[in-house]
Amino acid sequence: MAGGGAVKVYGAAISVAVSRVLTCLIEKDVPFQLVPLNMAKGEHKKPDYLKIQPFGQVPAFQDENITLFESRAVLRYIAEKHAAKGNKKLFGSNPLEKASVDQWLEAEGQSFNPPSSVLVFQLAFAPKMKIKRDETSIKLNEAKLSKVLDVYDRRLGESRYLAGEDFSLADLSHLPAAQFLVNSDEMIKEAFSSRKNVDRWWEEISHRDSWKKVTEMH
Numbered sequence: 001m002a003g004g005g006a007v008k009v010y011g012a013a014i015s016v017a018v019s020r021v022l023t024c025l026i027e028k029d030v031p032f033q034l035v036p037l038n039m040a041k042g043e044h045k046k047p048d049y050l051k052i053q054p055f056g057q058v059p060a061f062q063d064e065n066i067t068l069f070e071s072r073a074v075l076r077y078i079a080e081k082h083a084a085k086g087n088k089k090l091f092g093s094n095p096l097e098k099a100s101v102d103q104w105l106e107a108e109g110q111s112f113n114p115p116s117s118v119l120v121f122q123l124a125f126a127p128k129m130k131i132k133r134d135e136t137s138i139k140l141n142e143a144k145l146s147k148v149l150d151v152y153d154r155r156l157g158e159s160r161y162l163a164g165e166d167f168s169l170a171d172l173s174h175l176p177a178a179q180f181l182v183n184s185d186e187m188i189k190e191a192f193s194s195r196k197n198v199d200r201w202w203e204e205i206s207h208r209d210s211w212k213k214v215t216e217m218h
């Protein structure tokens with residue numbers, strides 16, 4: 001993956017926000033180096049790391065002398081900087097297409113992510129960490145996620161992907177959390193598969209080569 005001048009991504013591929021960035025780099029054919037951090041030992045809270053990710057989270061991203069954080073901002077940067085490389089359709093090609101990608105990328109961050117991130121923790125990580133599941137929170141967030149999926153199902157009845165006819169950053173951004181959810185809970189798997197258009201969309205995006213490569217790194 002790495003080559004001379006490769007960009008650096010700090011964190012582990014298993015992390016949702018890190019694998020979002022890795023998928024984008026693979027789609028764009030941009031060589032990268034994954035720099036592991038030992039989060040169990042709190043390396044993400046050490047002063048040196050806080051200089052590049054002041055919130056003490058992963059990923060942090062480094063391209064020559066610039067550093068960035070916030071995975072969705074990093075996606076936009078990679079797609080703009082490497083507009084002529086790899087998948088050229090990830091971030092649209094005119095202001096209106098870009099606005100549509102941005103709109104659905106915001107929907108992922110503002111509407112899909114809040115319930116999904118709670119559910120990923122409760123259903124995928126808490127059991128491994130031997131933390132007791134919070135059933136009330138699971139029910140509440142499953143209901144919130146269902147409402148979001150209803151909106152997606154209607155939208156995906158009108159267009160092949162969320163932002164239009166091409167796979168974009170907006171679809172890509174959903175992959176990591178959605179994969180944890182459908183893998184770890186039958187009810188959520190059913191919430192995806194019982195919605196015809198969401199089901200078709202999920203089958204299509206989750207089988208992309210870029211995403212398969214990232215899941216192999218998990």
Ligand SMILES: N[C@@H](CCC(=O)N[C@@H](CS)C(=O)NCC(=O)O)C(=O)O
Nearest residue numbers: 015016017056057058059070071072
């Ligand atoms: N909004 C941030 C979220 C990053 C985030 O939540 N990272 C998690 C892992 S997926 C993390 O570092 N958690 C450890 C912590 O918050 O201490 C982004 O998209 O980059």
